[in-house]
Amino acid sequence: MPKRAISEESKEDRRNFILSCAEEIVKTNGLSGLNIQSVAKKSGFATGTIYLYFANKEDLIAHLTLDSRKELLRIFEKSIVGEGLAMKQLSKVMEAFFHFYETRPHYYELVSFFEKNTGLEEPEELELMSRKINQLVADILKKGKKQGHIRNDLDEMTFSFLLWGSSVGILQLLEVKKSIIKRTLNTDSFDFFSKHIELVLHAIKVD
Amino acid sequence: MPKRAISEESKEDRRNFILSCAEEIVKTNGLSGLNIQSVAKKSGFATGTIYLYFANKEDLIAHLTLDSRKELLRIFEKSIVGEGLAMKQLSKVMEAFFHFYETRPHYYELVSFFEKNTGLEEPEELELMSRKINQLVADILKKGKKQGHIRNDLDEMTFSFLLWGSSVGILQLLEVKKSIIKRTLNTDSFDFFSKHIELVLHAIKVD
Amino acid sequence: MPKRAISEESKEDRRNFILSCAEEIVKTNGLSGLNIQSVAKKSGFATGTIYLYFANKEDLIAHLTLDSRKELLRIFEKSIVGEGLAMKQLSKVMEAFFHFYETRPHYYELVSFFEKNTGLEEPEELELMSRKINQLVADILKKGKKQGHIRNDLDEMTFSFLLWGSSVGILQLLEVKKSIIKRTLNTDSFDFFSKHIELVLHAIKVD
Amino acid sequence: MPKRAISEESKEDRRNFILSCAEEIVKTNGLSGLNIQSVAKKSGFATGTIYLYFANKEDLIAHLTLDSRKELLRIFEKSIVGEGLAMKQLSKVMEAFFHFYETRPHYYELVSFFEKNTGLEEPEELELMSRKINQLVADILKKGKKQGHIRNDLDEMTFSFLLWGSSVGILQLLEVKKSIIKRTLNTDSFDFFSKHIELVLHAIKVD
DNA sequence: GATGAATGAGGCTTCATTCAT
DNA sequence: CATGAATGAAGCCTCATTCAT
Incomplete structure (x- = not known):
């Protein structure tokens, strides 16, 4: 053996x-x-x-994506350790996402690979990881509601999806238009992304 | 003749x-x-x-993208006609974006084509259209501030970029995970996107 | 009319x-x-x-070549005007060739075009010009023999062909290896070609 | 094994x-x-x-040329074995060139390929072979000077280049105008080329 | 298990030539 | 005469995948 x-x-x-x-x-x-x-x-x-x-190239790419997501989940989990406030946790998670992304400028290509190729479904395991990540965010939300800091009229799962989509989109935009953004707004990438974080927190907080 | x-x-x-x-x-x-x-x-x-x-394939793709953006600008401009309130205008623009996107599921591939191919710059005209679209949103913001409905501490251009990035990201997500989202959230695509609109408006409105 | x-x-x-x-x-x-x-x-x-x-591309190239040869004949004829000595005339003709060639670095491509394309014969008129150029050189040779400066045991036509071939070859070499020749021999193109002239004259002169 | x-x-x-x-x-x-x-x-x-x-078509052509040159060098080296007199060696080398060329009517196309395509440099190894061939001729020249049969006022390297260029040119001419030459001069190719050899030897020999 | 040579379809681009107007 | 849009064969090169060893 x-x-x-x-x-x-x-x-x-x-x-x-x-x-x-x-x-x-x-x-x-x-x-x-x-x-x-x-x-x-x-x-x-x-x-x-x-x-x-x-099995084939596609399979390799799937596992590439899977690995990335596994690591992302690990990073997310680590980012919220020791932080009690949901709002703060959300902020931490988003910052972690930014840093994760910055070292993987081509990550979103992987993420979007599977729908670009007609009829290709995400492998099961891949979806599992996505669900876990989603759940992590949803859990934070729920906790925030309990803490009274986050609007109660907000579906946690919906928000989780929206957060993911919007954040990926903004990071892509940064990747594509980094120089234009820098030139036009006179800020660096993190400042730009921080504005996103700020807006999101503002959107969900209890007034 | x-x-x-x-x-x-x-x-x-x-x-x-x-x-x-x-x-x-x-x-x-x-x-x-x-x-x-x-x-x-x-x-x-x-x-x-x-x-x-x-001239070549790339040129064709560039014009494909250009045409899409031109139409998008047209659609945006049309969407705000006859609406006086900035907040409402923003909402209309975002809805228009959703409908535009729905008929062009692969549009974001075009949008992101030029940076995926290292060294390929966006043709000038293409950038011009992007700038115009950005300006349109920024103008609405400015107006909203004057009307006293939108937070004064919000850089218009920054927001414009963020809105673009996040919206594209969410629409991509819809494209990729339409069925999962439908199943998990029990809503249709437009409902989902409407939540995004709602959150954005909430994020920028004066309390 | x-x-x-x-x-x-x-x-x-x-x-x-x-x-x-x-x-x-x-x-x-x-x-x-x-x-x-x-x-x-x-x-x-x-x-x-x-x-x-x-009629077609080939025809155009043929006329391009023809024109070049016509001009070359003109130049050759002009180069020997007013010069009585055959040896000097030969020298002048070769120098003229060098200068003609220098302004037409791709001329030999034209010259050699017709045999590279299997089965393609030189158009008649083109051959006529070649013959005239050949004759011009042969005439100089004959004259040189009479003047007692050129070896009598030299077939004029043979020499004419050889002179043409060797000179074109050397000019091609210059075209291809100009820089190497310059570097290795520490001379410029004309100096190099002059050596060729000198050797040719030496080869045919009566001792 | x-x-x-x-x-x-x-x-x-x-x-x-x-x-x-x-x-x-x-x-x-x-x-x-x-x-x-x-x-x-x-x-x-x-x-x-x-x-x-x-690697690509060009690379294949380069190796085609390289092989030809390698063989040419081999042939040259073999041709002078057992011959003590430089003048005779030169004659042998030129004859060998003629025979080599006769079986490769398109060889000069290879030789001239690399400059016809602007910016294309000869691969290093290719140049090395050229240099070796050049050196072989130059060495014969030097020897001939020592033997007192070849003019001392003749730069060996210059002559080597000139010999190469002129010989290639004449062989090209033969290729292109074989039939005309045969008809006009009433000789076969080898006779024609022999005249070239004779002239060259005459040009460099000590009177 | 591992190899890596071989495959061959597929994609981009060029250009001599034709022909309807 | 002149036009110039259209043709389509031809050529270069890539790369996922297979298979005999």
Whole structure:
């Protein structure tokens, strides 16, 4: 059994290694710059070997996305530790999102990959992570309501979706128009995103 | 009715026809499903003919985007006609955005095309349209401040960018997760987007 | 008749104009950069119009070459005027060749065009000009023999061909390796070609 | 007999095979008749396979040229073996050139390929071979001077370049005008080229 | 398991030439 | 005569995937 366990483990390791290589490529060249040959080269494996670990390119991308979301959930959970106030927690989560995003300028390409390709559904596990992230935000909301700081007439799940969508959209905008925004508004990216946070908090707080 | 004028006109017509064919393809198959050959086939022209009207594929995409933005501006302008209150105008503009978007599920792919391809800058005219749209929103804000309905401590341009980014993001989310949202929240797309409008208005209104 | 004559003339003019435009393109972009569309654009005519003056692209190139050779003959003839000594005349002709060539870096592409395209024969008129140029050199040789300065055991026509071939070859080499030659030999193009002249004269002179 | 070595070797073999197929095409149809598809077809590989062995068409042409030059150097070296007199060696080298060329009517197209395409530089290795060939001739010259048979006032490198250029030019002329030359001069190609050799030797010999 | 050579369809673009007006 | 829009074959190159070893 030990032997098996070891090889199981190393297989998992190799899989993760390939994934990390792929991620680096996406970071550098964007999703469109990702191809199996380059992943093989970077990881030191042969082309065919990649297909031993992933059914196809799409599967690889799915796992790339999944990993990102897993990490995002971890980051979110860490960000609210030790903070009692829901409003503050929300703020922390959003800031964490900003920082997560900043190191992954091409992340939204991954996120949006699955609907760009007609008929492609998100793999199940991927959706699970999304739901967990959603739940985390919804829980904060609920807590905020109890604390009396957040409007009671606000569906938690709806807000969670809206927050996600709007935040991703603004980070995309930053990615696309960073220089224009900087020039026009005379602020840096974080200042800009902070305004978003401020507006969101304002929108949901009890007057 | 000089001959010149006619041919000029019909040339413009054919150009627009090609553009509309391309748009249809994007609608159906997404941007990644757009290729010159398919545009040629759909429009009934030969491959080379497309290149008489557009310098290359990128140029065609640019004009696709440009046309969309032009129409969006038109729609925005029309949406606020006859409405005196800034808050109402903003609401109308956002609703118009929703309806515009609903008929162009792949529009954001166009919008984000130019930065996904490293080094590709937005053509000038394209940026001009963006600026005009931004200005339209900023003007409404300014008016709202005068009317005393919108917070004075809100930079108009910043808000304009944020509104754009968040709205596009939410519409993307709808596109990607329409069914999940419907299932989870038990609402339709417009209801969902209306919540976004409501939150935005709440965020900026004078208490 | 006047009218006809005029239009005849202007037709010839337009033809020459097109030719000069084509030549300029070859000068700038090389023969491979020459295409009917660019000739049309540069000359201000429509694409189809070019085909009213030249049967096809090949025909146009043939006339381009023909014109060059005509001018070359003119230049050769002028170069020997007023010079009585055959050896000096030969020297003058070769110098003239160098200068002619220098302003037409892509001339040899034209010269060699006709055999690169399998089965293509030189148009008759083109050959006539070649023969005339050959004759001019042969005549100088004959004269030089009479003057007692040039070896009698030298077939004039053979030499004429050899001179042409070797000189074109050396000018091509200069074109291709100008910088290497300059660097390696520490001379300029004319110095280099002068060595060629010197060697040729040395090779044929009576000891 | 390690497996690695075998596959390495066979890979090299296949590469050479592709090269030889390409060479045959150039021989038959000229450089302009060379296209990747035809190389693939002739070699029995798929289009994409060619790109496993050569980065692009240009690279393939470069190696075609390189191979030719390598062989030319080999031939030159062999041609002078066992011959002590520099003048005789030069003669042998030139004869060898003639024979080499005769079996490669399109060789000069390869040689001149790299400058016809603006901005295209000769690959380094290619230049190295040129330099070696040049050096071989220069060495013969030097030796001839020592032997007292070749003029001392002759720069070896200059002569080497001139010899190359003139010889290539004459062989090109032969290629283009073989039939005219035959008809006009009543000699065969080798006789014609021999005259060139004779003139060159005459030009450099000590009187 | 691992390899990596091979595949070949697919996509972009060019350009000589034609032809209806 | 002149136009210039249209053609479409041809060529370069990429890359997801397969399969024999």
